Ligand code: C2E
Ligand code: MG
């Protein structure tokens with residue numbers, strides 16, 4: 001006689017788990033040929049000086065289209081880190097960003113997200129030197145945004161790498177400051193140039209975010225870091241952040257991430273493009 005199957009919760013759970021693993025492996029396989037198949041491109045989001053809203057730099061943000069689907073970087077970067085693909089992809093990003101920025105006016109910098117996994121690589125600094133040379137980009141125009149998605153055990157090597165980049169003239173920032181591992185200890189152990197306050201605090205600026213940003217500003221000023229706030233979406237947030245003396249601002253209120261062509265258009269519209277709504 002056939003045995004009746006008891007309803008299995010394990011089965012339900014393993015179905016979702018199975019789906020997740022399948023998705024992860026599909027993305028992993030896809031990532032390994034995404035460069036060759038031209039599936040990546042970069043968008044560039046302006047960063048403005050808080051005092052007058054002049055554009056000072058653009059952050060390069062990676063986009064991946066796989067079978068008509070836009071896979072968000074928050075999903076695929078983690079996979080690329082996990083499967084050792086981030087070095088290859090990161091080198092591609094860095095090269096594209098340097099090449100593009102070399103066409104911009106000399107006072108405009110490009111900010112590139114670099115995973116701590118890449119920074120741990122012995123060859124990373126040499127790669128930066130090579131690309132700056134190849135595209136005749138002065139080091140001051142390259143900003144490295146360190147994204148700390150995995151815990152770093154070798155903080156002293158990381159600190160050496162950061163110093164080597166700074167010796168070249170490259171600026172280094174801690175991204176998503178205040179979240180995950182990017183906390184006070186990284187400020188203590190790593191002498192960076194800039195901290196980028198995570199957008200969750202800007203989003204909460206009417207409540208607890210205000211006190212937190214105030215505290216971050218105090219520490220940043222004492223340690224001589226400049227501060228960028230991310231995720232500004234309203235005029236009110238702009239005003240509050242100005243009052244808190246945040247140096248630079250980035251967010252949909254000024255502009256969404258733009259194509260290379262849209263950046264060119266913006267940069268050719270004026271010698272010192274300014275981004276304020278309705279003006
Ligand atoms: P991130 O470096 O903190 O970049 C800022 C993210 O916030 C971007 O998301 C941007 O599109 C989004 N954003 C900007 N302004 C606003 C706003 O006003 N409101 C809201 N809701 N969002 C805003 P995106 O492009 O999806 O990138 C997500 C993350 O993926 C980045 O966060 C970064 O950690 C990572 N990432 C992106 N490109 C690269 C890359 O080339 N290399 C590495 N290693 N990581 C990358
Ligand atoms: Mg960033």
Ligand code: MG
Nearest residue numbers: 175176196230
């Ligand atoms: Mg960030």
Ligand code: MG
Nearest residue numbers: 074147175176
């Ligand atoms: Mg982030």
